[in-house]
Amino acid sequence: SQQGEEDPQALSIQEGENATMNCSYKTSINNLQWYRQNSGRGLVHLILIRSNEREKHSGRLRVTLDTSKKSSSLLITASRAADTASYFCATDISGGSNYKLTFGKGTLLTVNP
Amino acid sequence: GAGVSQSPSNKVTEKGKDVELRCDPISGHTALYWYRQSLGQGLEFLIYFQGNSAPDKSGLPSDRFSAERTGGSVSTLTIQRTQQEDSAVYLCASSPLRGYEQYFGPGTRLTVT
Numbered sequence: 001s002q003q004g005e006e007d008p009q010a011l012s013i014q015e016g017e018n019a020t021m022n023c024s025y026k027t028s029i030n031n032l033q034w035y036r037q038n039s040g041r042g043l044v045h046l047i048l049i050r051s052n053e054r055e056k057h058s059g060r061l062r063v064t065l066d067t068s069k070k071s072s073s074l075l076i077t078a079s080r081a082a083d084t085a086s087y088f089c090a091t092d093i094s095g096g097s098n099y100k101l102t103f104g105k106g107t108l109l110t111v112n113p
Numbered sequence: 114g115a116g117v118s119q120s121p122s123n124k125v126t127e128k129g130k131d132v133e134l135r136c137d138p139i140s141g142h143t144a145l146y147w148y149r150q151s152l153g154q155g156l157e158f159l160i161y162f163q164g165n166s167a168p169d170k171s172g173l174p175s176d177r178f179s180a181e182r183t184g185g186s187v188s189t190l191t192i193q194r195t196q197q198e199d200s201a202v203y204l205c206a207s208s209p210l211r212g213y214e215q216y217f218g219p220g221t222r223l224t225v226t
Contacts, residue, residue, distance in 0.1 A: 004155075030212060031212065033214060033215075035217075041202070041219050041220050042117075042204065042217040042218055042219045042220055043156075043204070043206075043215075043217040044217070045214040045215060045216065045217075048213070048214050088155060088156070090156075092212060094211065094212065098169050098171060099146075099158075099161040099163070099169045099211055100158065100171075101146070101158060101215075102158065103148075103155040103156040103157075103158075104155050105153075105154055105155040106155055
């Protein structure tokens with residue numbers, strides 16, 4: 001797998017259900033970030049979780065990070081049709097003066113009304 | 114407040130022509146990033162600016178690509194002698210500092226015919 005790879009590639013659920021997306025990566029990270037993208041244009045930042053954190057919450061979003069398994073999950077509870085979007089994880093493996101934030105190919109979430 | 118802005122929103126150019134894409138980051142953000150996204154793909158990192166330091170150009174795909182950031186604010190991405198494989202959405206983002214969440218602009222959709 002590549003650095004920052006989401007699973008599943010696509011997910012279709014009914015409104016009100018929970019949606020879980022996973023991200024796996026290969027090398028040690030400084031932090032891991034989740035973004036949402038609507039209609040193939042600008043991305044919106046959702047949550048940033050640092051390597052020494054295990055869980056973060058923001059509204060209906062819950063992100064976990066397991067550095068021993070090199071994986072993260074994004075849980076969206078009580079989904080809404082407006083949550084329909086592509087969700088990307090991004091891993092920060094920057095070091096020194098070099099910057100490196102690597103995005104996966106994303107999970108396409110469809111929430112059916 | 115104002116977010117990240119990019120111009121033009123769409124650009125159609127003939128193969129072999131040069132193009133300039135502009136990014137205006139959020140005021141006060143010292144870090145600025147350029148990415149490109151091909152259809153159905155994740156984001157590919159291109160270049161990163163931090164304040165007045167030399168940029169990290171490690172993601173530029175060829176020497177036809179260059180970018181500058183004047184006065185630590187506005188940035189221009191230039192693609193010389195465009196090729197059809199350069200067709201993509203070019204996204205700019207800024208953040209207060211490296212390692213913080215990034216704020217994305219709406220992108221420039223470049224089509225090379």
